[in-house]
Amino acid sequence: MKSKRGLKGPEDLRARAEENLKSEPDRLGDTSLEDANSLIHELRVHQIELEMQNEELRRVQNDLEISRARYADLYDFAPVGYLTLNKHGQIVDLNLTAARQLGIERGRLLNKHFQYSVFQPDKKEFFSHLNAIFDRRERQIAEVRLSPKGGDQFYARLESIYSEGEDGTGLCRTNMSDVTLRSRAEEALRESQQMLHLVLDTIPARVFWKDLDLNYLGCNRSFALDAGLQSPKEIVGRNDFEIVWGEQAQLYRSDDLEVIKTRRPKLGYEEPQTTPGGDKIWVRTSKVPLFDVKGEIRGVLGTYEDITDHKRADEELRRAHYELERRVEERTSALEKANKELRQIPSRLISVQEEERKRLASELHDSIGQTLAAVKLWVEMALRLRDEGVGSAALDRLEQFVPILQRSIEETRNIYMGLRPPMLDNVGLLATLEWLRNECMKLYPQRHIELETGVAEEEIPENLKVNIFRIAQEALNNIAKHSKAEWVDITLSNDGNGIELVISDDGVGMNLDQILQTSTARSLGLTSMRERAELTGGSFSIESTPGEGTTTRAFWPIEAVDQLQ
Ligand SMILES: Nc1ncnc2c1ncn2[C@@H]1O[C@H](COP(=O)(O)OP(=O)(O)O)[C@@H](O)[C@H]1O
Numbered sequence: 001m002k003s004k005r006g007l008k009g010p011e012d013l014r015a016r017a018e019e020n021l022k023s024e025p026d027r028l029g030d031t032s033l034e035d036a037n038s039l040i041h042e043l044r045v046h047q048i049e050l051e052m053q054n055e056e057l058r059r060v061q062n063d064l065e066i067s068r069a070r071y072a073d074l075y076d077f078a079p080v081g082y083l084t085l086n087k088h089g090q091i092v093d094l095n096l097t098a099a100r101q102l103g104i105e106r107g108r109l110l111n112k113h114f115q116y117s118v119f120q121p122d123k124k125e126f127f128s129h130l131n132a133i134f135d136r137r138e139r140q141i142a143e144v145r146l147s148p149k150g151g152d153q154f155y156a157r158l159e160s161i162y163s164e165g166e167d168g169t170g171l172c173r174t175n176m177s178d179v180t181l182r183s184r185a186e187e188a189l190r191e192s193q194q195m196l197h198l199v200l201d202t203i204p205a206r207v208f209w210k211d212l213d214l215n216y217l218g219c220n221r222s223f224a225l226d227a228g229l230q231s232p233k234e235i236v237g238r239n240d241f242e243i244v245w246g247e248q249a250q251l252y253r254s255d256d257l258e259v260i261k262t263r264r265p266k267l268g269y270e271e272p273q274t275t276p277g278g279d280k281i282w283v284r285t286s287k288v289p290l291f292d293v294k295g296e297i298r299g300v301l302g303t304y305e306d307i308t309d310h311k312r313a314d315e316e317l318r319r320a321h322y323e324l325e326r327r328v329e330e331r332t333s334a335l336e337k338a339n340k341e342l343r344q345i346p347s348r349l350i351s352v353q354e355e356e357r358k359r360l361a362s363e364l365h366d367s368i369g370q371t372l373a374a375v376k377l378w379v380e381m382a383l384r385l386r387d388e389g390v391g392s393a394a395l396d397r398l399e400q401f402v403p404i405l406q407r408s409i410e411e412t413r414n415i416y417m418g419l420r421p422p423m424l425d426n427v428g429l430l431a432t433l434e435w436l437r438n439e440c441m442k443l444y445p446q447r448h449i450e451l452e453t454g455v456a457e458e459e460i461p462e463n464l465k466v467n468i469f470r471i472a473q474e475a476l477n478n479i480a481k482h483s484k485a486e487w488v489d490i491t492l493s494n495d496g497n498g499i500e501l502v503i504s505d506d507g508v509g510m511n512l513d514q515i516l517q518t519s520t521a522r523s524l525g526l527t528s529m530r531e532r533a534e535l536t537g538g539s540f541s542i543e544s545t546p547g548e549g550t551t552t553r554a555f556w557p558i559e560a561v562d563q564l565q
């Protein structure tokens, strides 16, 4: 646009023309008048032509001046800052907007380094932007914070291109706009997104959302872990068939569709879920329709929590409750039974007593009564003989009393043995059992009775001895009366856990149920054995199979034994 000579107006042109004329040879002398006139005419025409050209040039120059001013105006007052930097970052040129943005008068900014205005932490970013321009010569964009002189720091977006100056040196042409508002908005958005993620990842529930095709759009961290994924990003675009809980996909999707179709939430229902490890857990799920800002349905949002432990605890509680009720019932009926038995004990004791008295009465009648009657008869007879004077015959008769009295003594012994065998106090339980066995053997010689005692006399409490003896006695009585057994084993032992008395026979046995169901009077012996055992803290049992014999067992645990000592 600029010319070296420039256009400096008609006066200047005239002066130069005259100068040129002086150096040319004056040819007018040899010219005729006619020629001179024609030459003058031509010169005039030429002069007018030149003046017209001059006028035209002046107009063009004016236009150019206006246009230049307009471009300068456009440049200087553009709404963005324009900067031209060299490769060191020095400002070669800038518009007024850029100067205002940097808070320094334009003239004072020329040749200054632009980086002085860049906020320290962002300087690196600026240099890499600048270097990229000169290295790659391609358009570059960067965002840096600038600290203008006397003004507030702001975010500047630098968009630069490479160009060359008139002398061929590389330049960076940059437009610089204040994007603080946008950056702040972006930052706020970023912060609120971060907060949202933080909230989603912190709440103690799994959260997920799907589009209308039931493909996942997102989820929180705990949901991703449940799905066997590393991070929530991996869920995007998948559907339930492609996740560890494929087995339940159909179930989940039908709920999703229901929520989408009805546009109504489905809340707090329980359903199973397969874990990445292949276990089954229980979850409580809620799903709600997902609407966009315009109120149009976009998909479904769901949450759930793992209630497996809760459910298990519930189940256990229910089971414990049931078990407790069952036990209470069991105890109640046991108590009722015990109560009933207790109520019966006095009457039974009385009947046992009666029974015992009856037996005693008949024993006395049959044995001592008979003997005494016989003795009385014989004494009377002897006295009669003495009165008749047959003294020696009377004395002879007395001799016959001896065996009768002897028998009577034995019978009496049998009777008191039946009440409380004195042997027990004199020689102890073990010897008494031995005696009992021998007595039984004497009565039924064809029956073999074994007695085995694996317990020391002093290990057995005194109070227990009579009970053990009575139980053994009644068991042997029953064997004698009912069993027709050939072999009988009696063992009394103490294995450290307690004292046990076992009497077994190989006799006819019995149908226990039947015996216990029929009249109680018939099983008085069995009942008294049981009561003797239980009243002293022990337990009692009878096992019997018809045709295979009977085993009677009484057991006193060591605690009961200790208590009796
Ligand atoms: N060792 C046994 N072998 C076979 N039957 C027995 C034996 N012990 C008891 N019994 C049966 O049990 C019943 C009840 O016995 P128990 O109560 O002692 O009454 P009792 O001996 O007075 O009949 C007996 O009548 C008998 O039928």
Ligand SMILES: [Mg+2]
Pocket: 474, 477, 478, 525, 526
């Ligand atoms: Mg009996």
